[in-house]
Amino acid sequence: EILATMADVPATDAATAAAVAAAEAGRLLASYVARDDKKSTERVESLRVVTILLSNICDTPSSAKFRRINASNAKISRAVLTPPGGEALLGACGFRRDGENIELPLSVTDDEASARAKACLQALDAACEQEGVPLMLSALHPHVHGARACCFVPNDGLQASAPSSCLIVAGALDNVVRAWTTWPRSEEPGYVLEGHEGARGVNGVIAVCSLGGGRIATGGRDGKVLVWQLSSASETRVVATHVGHGDGCGAAVSNAQVISSLACGSDGTLFSGGWDQTARRWGDGGGVLGDGGVFGAAVLALCVLTDGA
Known part of the structure; x- marks a missing residue:
């Protein structure tokens, strides 16, 4: 239902509407990811894939390849369409079903698409924080250089x-x-x-x-x-x-x-x-530190044990 209607939200309300619709979807997905069981790896992968799809639209909303998602793809089905909240987040961004694809219609402008995707990412961030998944925040903060x-x-x-x-x-x-x-x-x-x-x-x-x-x-x-x-x-x-x-x-x-x-x-x-x-x-x-000082290779990682050793 969300996929069928969100693409028609007026431009002036795009970011607000996306945030409202994404809040519940984000909560569902974050709650799903936060479960501690044998499928934890799959759950984290769901969050990763959804974040990538939304980030692509947020950063490059004009790209045709990012505005169309193959719903029949096994990885997309498993990571996005099956978990609770995954498909609804895409709907909040403006995506809707079109046969075997989930597409962001041309009626959703680049600026609108980017604003909605950003609102969805922020809603997902908030849900992850609330559900105790802080390391899964979608924010990938930019640096001028790597x-x-x-x-x-x-x-x-x-x-x-x-x-x-x-x-x-x-x-x-x-x-x-x-x-x-x-x-x-x-x-x-x-x-x-x-x-x-x-x-x-x-x-x-x-x-x-x-x-x-x-x-x-x-x-x-x-x-x-x-x-x-x-x-x-x-x-x-x-x-x-x-x-x-x-x-x-x-x-x-x-x-x-x-x-x-x-x-x-x-x-x-x-x-x-x-x-x-x-x-x-x-x-x-x-x-x-160390007998003689030199380890024989660059020291690329260090840790201090809890007993101070």
Whole structure:
């Protein structure tokens, strides 16, 4: 029924009507995905596929291939048409049945289609948050250049407008770190942190880590580990700068200064790994970790065990 009627909603009410129609559909789909059983993987796939279909329309509403969905396709049938709420979300966007296809009619303009798809994604975000599926938020926040690292940071009252939200922090190849609130979904980052720079012909922030207390650490290809204190967007500042990768141990490696991983201990101690094949501890008692220092390959990932080991 939704598929048969939503495409005829007046343009002026498109986004509002889509949000109203999508709210219930989003709740049904989010509730379905949140179930913990042997079909959890299939449920997550349903959310992923629906999100992709709506995001395609939101970003490229003029594309004919995105405005037509083959309803007879086994994957579409299994991931979108079978789960509760899946097909209804498409209907809220303006899609309707046309034989074996589900199509977005030409009567729905590109601007209308994009607005409806955005409203559907926002409704799905809200439903996922309410149903306890925060990691399934459809927001894929854009970077000018590709994102290379991300982490979650407890809000700690940093964003008064979203006290229950946490922050998504991401570093990218443009040497910039950006942070968004997870809920309500924010189109623009609440924080834009610029402190890293290009070095030896390479760019990028490729490691980020939450340190607690509104602090984050970022590691770049410039060889710097920067510790930021987040407060208001205008008052955020670098409170510590650590350098050392590529000096001494592992210095012969090409671009040995690159920071490739970060981790934080339960006591707030910061650790880093680099292309120089070393892992290091920063702060009191800091230095190169491991017997002899060099691991024999770039240290691309770090974690600190709960017992502090």
